[in-house]
């Protein structure tokens with residue numbers, strides 16, 4: 001089955017970025033001149049996804065407006081001879097088909113994904129969590145779709161983390177079937193280092209068979225009193241083939257201030273128009289520290 005839809009949960013309150021997120025959705029905070037969510041949607045588009053399902057909540061309207069056309073702004077840019085900017089803005093409005101569904105209560109990631117069920121229909125689909133940005137020539141979601149196409153099962157994107165950081169992530173267990181892919185036996189949500197089965201953590205990239213919805217309907221509240229996607233994936237592991245795939249790419253935890261800062265510096269260094277400026281700033285600061 002071709003993976004055409006990606007579910008992106010964006011209903012969270014963004015408490016780690018308060019007070020900025022008091023009025024602005026955290027997904028709209030920019031890294032340089034693009035909001036964070038732009039990078040995730042771009043990843044989806046470059047991975048062959050044709051439709052994004054945002055699982056949203058009140059106060060997040062700016063996200064869907066961002067991906068809509070803004071005729072007034074476009075007209076203004078044309079009138080003022082800002083052709084290049086016009087094209088950039090127009091392109092965002094035409095980037096991809098967007099559907100939004102509401103998550104009326106914040107009951108966890110599993111609940112958020114289940115909210116997308118009627119829009120996803122009978123298809124298998126991708127899930128992209130906006131707190132992480134992964135930079136690579138072949139986008140991470142594409143790498144996971146390739147693994148799904150090869151092995152015909154759900155695929156969870158994983159990366160190696162230091163043992164002491166396992167408490168931050170869902171950690172997978174399984175047996176290796178080739179260098180980068182494991183056949184999964186299950187996963188543990190945010191284990192203490194001593195309880196972690198491996199150091200392979202998911203930063204929030206999944207390709208899920210449609211059967212996940214059945215599992216999401218059956219799970220009980222889990223860690224933190226929330227409906228956990230991890231619990232539904234564990235159920236799926238008992239009934240179907242689920243794989244973990246170690247993706248390639250530089251990952252930024254842009255849900256944290258440190259990761260946000262790192263991404264900002266690296267992205268500036270990676271841009272022709274900003275690279276020299278960033279190097280100058282870093283050199284100046286180096287002298288002062």
Ligand code: G1P
Pocket residue numbers: 109129131168169170171189190201202203204228229230
């Ligand atoms: C969620 C998932 C967790 C995953 C993480 C990635 O947790 O439950 O398995 O590793 O996202 O960001 P959250 O960070 O929403 O608590």
